[in-house]
Amino acid sequence: MKQQWQLFVGLFLSLLIIIFAAMNTVVVPIQLGFGQFKTPLVIIIFSAVFMGALLIALLMASVVWSQKRTIKQLHKQNEELEAKIEDEVSIRMAAYLAASEVDQQEQQNYEEQLTEEDRDQMY
Structure with a gap:
C-alpha cells in the first residue's frame, strides 16, 4: 500500500512539473x-529536475549499498553466534548426559547393595 502512495505522489509531482514547464516556454x-547561449526555459526546468533526480538516485544507491553491506555483516555475525550457541548446547548436553549416566550407575550400585529385606521396605 505504501508503494502505491509513493507512485501516486510521484506521478502527481511529475504532472505538476510538466504543467509548470509547459507554461514557461520562453527562450x-x-x-x-566560458560563454552564453539561449535555450527555452522548459529545457532548463527538465534538465534541473533530471539532475536532481539523478543526484537523489545516486545518494540513495550509496545508502542502499551501505545497508546491504551492514546486513551482510550482521548475517555473518548471526551465523557465528548461532554456531557458538550450538556448540555450547552440545557441550552442556554431553555434560548432562554424562552426569545422568553417573547417577544411573550410582543408583544401580546402590540397589545391588541393598538386601532383599531393604528392597521390600522401599517398594
Whole structure:
C-alpha cells in the first residue's frame, strides 16, 4: 500500500512539473563561465529536475549499498553466534548426559547393595 502512495505522489509531482514547464516556454539566455547561449526555459526546468533526480538516485544507491553491506555483516555475525550457541548446547548436553549416566550407575550400585529385606521396605 505504501508503494502505491509513493507512485501516486510521484506521478502527481511529475504532472505538476510538466504543467509548470509547459507554461514557461520562453527562450532565456544561460550564462556560463566560458560563454552564453539561449535555450527555452522548459529545457532548463527538465534538465534541473533530471539532475536532481539523478543526484537523489545516486545518494540513495550509496545508502542502499551501505545497508546491504551492514546486513551482510550482521548475517555473518548471526551465523557465528548461532554456531557458538550450538556448540555450547552440545557441550552442556554431553555434560548432562554424562552426569545422568553417573547417577544411573550410582543408583544401580546402590540397589545391588541393598538386601532383599531393604528392597521390600522401599517398594
